[in-house]
Amino acid sequence: MRKLSVTLSLLLGLSSNAISAQHSATATDDYYTTVIASGFNQPWAHEFLPNGDILVTERVGKLKVVRDGKILQRGVSGVPESYYAGQGGLLDIMLDSDFSNNFTLYLSYAFGSSNGNATRLISATLASKGDNYALENINILFTASPLKQTPQHYSGRIAQMDDGSLLLTIGDGFDYREDAQRLDNHLGKIIRINRDGSVPADNPFVAKQGAKPEIWSYGHRNHQGLVIADGVVYQNEHGPKGGDEINIIEAGLNYGWPVITLGRDYNGASVTPYTEYPDMQQPLVDWTPSIAPSSMAVHLSKLYVTSLAEKSIRMLTTDGETINDQGIVFEAIKGRIRDISVGLDNHLYILTDGDQAELIKITQTQLR
Amino acid sequence: MPNFLRNVVGLISATLISSVVGSVFSTQSVISSLQSIDVNVPLATRFSMTVDDLAILLSLVPLIAICFVVGFFVASVCVRHIGGNRTAWHIVAGAVALITTLLIMKAVLLITPIAGTRSLLGLLSFGLAGAIGGWVYAKITAQARADK
Numbered sequence: 001m002r003k004l005s006v007t008l009s010l011l012l013g014l015s016s017n018a019i020s021a022q023h024s025a026t027a028t029d030d031y032y033t034t035v036i037a038s039g040f041n042q043p044w045a046h047e048f049l050p051n052g053d054i055l056v057t058e059r060v061g062k063l064k065v066v067r068d069g070k071i072l073q074r075g076v077s078g079v080p081e082s083y084y085a086g087q088g089g090l091l092d093i094m095l096d097s098d099f100s101n102n103f104t105l106y107l108s109y110a111f112g113s114s115n116g117n118a119t120r121l122i123s124a125t126l127a128s129k130g131d132n133y134a135l136e137n138i139n140i141l142f143t144a145s146p147l148k149q150t151p152q153h154y155s156g157r158i159a160q161m162d163d164g165s166l167l168l169t170i171g172d173g174f175d176y177r178e179d180a181q182r183l184d185n186h187l188g189k190i191i192r193i194n195r196d197g198s199v200p201a202d203n204p205f206v207a208k209q210g211a212k213p214e215i216w217s218y219g220h221r222n223h224q225g226l227v228i229a230d231g232v233v234y235q236n237e238h239g240p241k242g243g244d245e246i247n248i249i250e251a252g253l254n255y256g257w258p259v260i261t262l263g264r265d266y267n268g269a270s271v272t273p274y275t276e277y278p279d280m281q282q283p284l285v286d287w288t289p290s291i292a293p294s295s296m297a298v299h300l301s302k303l304y305v306t307s308l309a310e311k312s313i314r315m316l317t318t319d320g321e322t323i324n325d326q327g328i329v330f331e332a333i334k335g336r337i338r339d340i341s342v343g344l345d346n347h348l349y350i351l352t353d354g355d356q357a358e359l360i361k362i363t364q365t366q367l368r
Numbered sequence: 369m370p371n372f373l374r375n376v377v378g379l380i381s382a383t384l385i386s387s388v389v390g391s392v393f394s395t396q397s398v399i400s401s402l403q404s405i406d407v408n409v410p411l412a413t414r415f416s417m418t419v420d421d422l423a424i425l426l427s428l429v430p431l432i433a434i435c436f437v438v439g440f441f442v443a444s445v446c447v448r449h450i451g452g453n454r455t456a457w458h459i460v461a462g463a464v465a466l467i468t469t470l471l472i473m474k475a476v477l478l479i480t481p482i483a484g485t486r487s488l489l490g491l492l493s494f495g496l497a498g499a500i501g502g503w504v505y506a507k508i509t510a511q512a513r514a515d516k
Contacts, residue, residue, distance in 0.1 A: 086478045151478050174479045175486050181405040259407050265483050268424045269394060272402060273409065273417040 031330060031364045036349070037066045040357040044156075045092045045295070045339050049126075050100060052344065056351065056359065057107070059089030065132060066359060078124070078135035082109035083117045086151025091119075094158040096195070103127070104195075106141075108156035108168060116147030118186075119154045119170045123195065141166070141197035142214065144186040148173040157226040157295070159233070165200050167192050167216060167233065169223040177258040177271075180219050183211035188257060190223070190235070190249060192216035204252030219255040219280060225296035225305060232320045236296055236305055239263035240271060242288035246296075246305070246316070246323055247281065256280035262288045284323040285316065297340045299348055304329075306337035308353060313337060330362055378508035382436055386462065386501030387428040393493040394484025395421040401487070432466065432501070439465030439498075440505055455506040462502025463495040470494060 042059040049055065054066040055076065061084055063076040082090045088110030096104040103125045111120035121142040124135040153171030160166055172180045172188035180188020183205055191214035192203055205211035225236035225246075233249040243263020247255055260274050260282075276282065287293070292309035303316040303323065315329040336353035343349045348362040369377070395418045399409050409417075443461035447454045470491060473481045485491045 177483075178401050178405045259402065259405070265424075267427045267482060269391075269421050269483065270398065270417050271483070272398075272407070273413045273420075274407075277407070 031362055033330075033333060034361045034363065036069055036359045036361050037071050038356065038358040039071060040064065040351070040359070041355050042089070042353070043338060043351045043357050043359075044090065046341060046349065046351055046359060047093045047095055047105070048341070048344050049095070050344070054359065055093055055105075057090045057093050059091070060084055061090050061109075063090065063093070063107075063135075072132060074132055076126070076133045076135060077129060078138070079107070080109065080122060080138060083112050083151070084110070085114065085117075088117065088151045088154055091154060091156035092158045094160065096123075097160050097164065105135075106158050106166065108154075108158055110151070110154050110156075111143060112147055114149065114151065116149065117151060118144040118147050119156050119168070120144070121158065121166070121168050121193075123197075139197065141195075142168065142191065142193055144170045144191075145212070146185055148176055148187065150174050150176070153222040155220070155223050155237075157224055159226045159228050161192070161228060161233075162231060163200075165192050165194050167226060167228075169220065169226050169235065169237075171222040172220065172257065174222075177221070180221065180257050181254070181259060183208065183215060183218065186212055186214065188218060188220045189215050190217045190220065190226070192251075216251055217249050217253050217255060219257050219259070221257045221261075224294050227296045227298055227303075229298040230320060232318075234296060234298070234303060234318070234323075236293040238292055239286075239288070239290055241266050241268070242290055243271075244287035244290045244293050245283035246285040246293070246303075247283055248321070248323070254280050256282075262286050263290070285325050294337060294353075295339045295341075297342055297348065299342050299346075302326075304340055304348060306340045306350060308336045308338070311335050311337065313340065313350070333360070333362075374509055378505040379433065379436055379440070381508055382440075382462070382501035382505035383429055383433045385504050386432050386436075386466070386497045387425050388422065389500055390428060390432070390466070390494050390497035391421055391424055392418055393497055394424075394482055394490065397484035397487060397490035397493065401483075431469065432498075435465040435469045435498070436462065436501060436505065439502070443502070454510070455503060458502035458506035459499045460502070462498035462500070462505070464498070466498030466501075467491060467495040 044057045046056045056064045061082045063079045065072040090109045092108045094106045108121050122140050124138045127134050127136045150173050152174040155169035155171035157169045168191050170186050170189050176187050179185050199213045205215050206213040221237050223235050223237035227234050235249050236246045240263040243261040258271050260277050260280050291307040294306045294308050297304045305314045312328045313330050315326045317324050337350050338353040339351040350360050352358045439461040443457040446457050480486045485494050
């Protein structure tokens with residue numbers, strides 16, 4: 001009965017569409033922005049429910065609900081406790097591709113403590129609870145190994161492949177960068193698991209002695225953008241001082257960190273003497289100096305990348321094999337931008353960064 | 369040479385020498401970490417990366433100078449009130465000042481600020497750079513004390 005209630009709530013849209021709210025607007029010749037909701041505390045990601053409600057993760061460990069342009073006072077209940085420190089906390093959220101039937105969503109977060117912590121992925125079902133939601137049937141699908149002691153570079157972006165399997169980005173933990181090249185751990189990797197947490201039989205290293213079978217690609221630093229379009233997996237990652245990258249990810253390939261990079265350490269020291277090395281992939285786009293790419297979305301065959309340091313949104317074109325940076329778009333939008341996605345109304349939405357962050361809709365009046 | 373000027377020259381000399389030595393040690397530690405993941409770094413590449421990394425002196429010099437001002441002041445107090453070998457006190461002060469500063473920065477920043485000091489050996493080698501600076505300072509300023 002409860003499931004039926006959830007079905008009705010989520011599919012028939014008992015709450016009106018939140019994007020109808022217009023708190024303020026900024027207009028230019030070919031687009032205008034609308035602040036949908038504001039006052040988020042260090043948000044990281046957002047996701048649209050079929051009924052128009054919007055779920056927003058806050059690193060402090062809360063999962064907020066935006067309805068009719070307002071943030072509900074109580075967030076979603078039942079969210080597991082996350083380790084909130086440094087860059088850690090509650091991170092990404094993604095609905096299962098069959099959410100309309102199974103009400104399953106996925107959350108990534110920093111798990112553990114200062115003595116030992118890791119990027120973790122869980123699944124849960126979203127149930128109606130009064131006029132709000134609760135997470136039920138929580139399953140821990142994956143926890144990166146080994147535990148690390150730095151609260152940095154969790155990554156944590158989730159994507160789902162056409163076969164239903166899940167991809168999760170796991171950062172190098174900052175102080176453990178060489179582990180990105182070692183296959184006996186999960187740091188600096190993209191891992192691939194099934195919906196139930198099991199390892200797909202066709203993962204590239206399942207038969208390799210000593211390798212973690214979940215590994216799908218390696219040699220990554222801090223990759224916070226991951227999106228799949230037409231079967232192609234696009235990923236962006238933070239370099240250190242320079243060396244920010246966009247890659248097209250293929251199973252089993254080595255993306256080079258920290259052996260090849262165009263970046264340097266924050267104090268100016270070399271990370272490596274090499275910008276290329278045998279069997280390591282070159283980035284398709286490099287940003288030096290850094291823009292600090294945070295997330296990525298595909299909209300009308302274009303890639304959109306948000307940035308924290310450059311405080312911008314960049315548009316890129318791709319044919320699935322190459323990527324061309326077309327530069328900054330929506331130039332009137334200023335500030336550190338944490339997340340970007342395409343809403344149910346086929347418009348772009350962004351989350352700004354910080355402790356008074358906003359969810360903003362971008363309406364393009366002239367499509368690029 | 370006036371004592372004040374000799375102290376200044378000693379501090380600048382110690383800071384520059386420790387910065388260069390610290391940078392060189394840090395680079396060797398980073399290369400060692402790369403070799404631990406089977407990256408081949410020929411001697412010529414090691415040399416060019418070591419020279420290239422001297423670019424970090426801009427950030428190292430102010431940090432080490434502040435460390436030494438505090439460390440050498442403490443060393444001078446110890447010499448005056450505890451006694452013992454002045455050079456030894458400054459060697460210890462130089463090493464402890466750099467290691468302590470790196471540990472404090474790590475605790476505050478929650479990361480290791482200089483990649484070459486992530487390992488214990490790398491951290492101790494930075495301490496050695498500080499110790500060399502302490503020795504340089506003690507030797508340059510020794511005459512000032514002898515003149516008194």
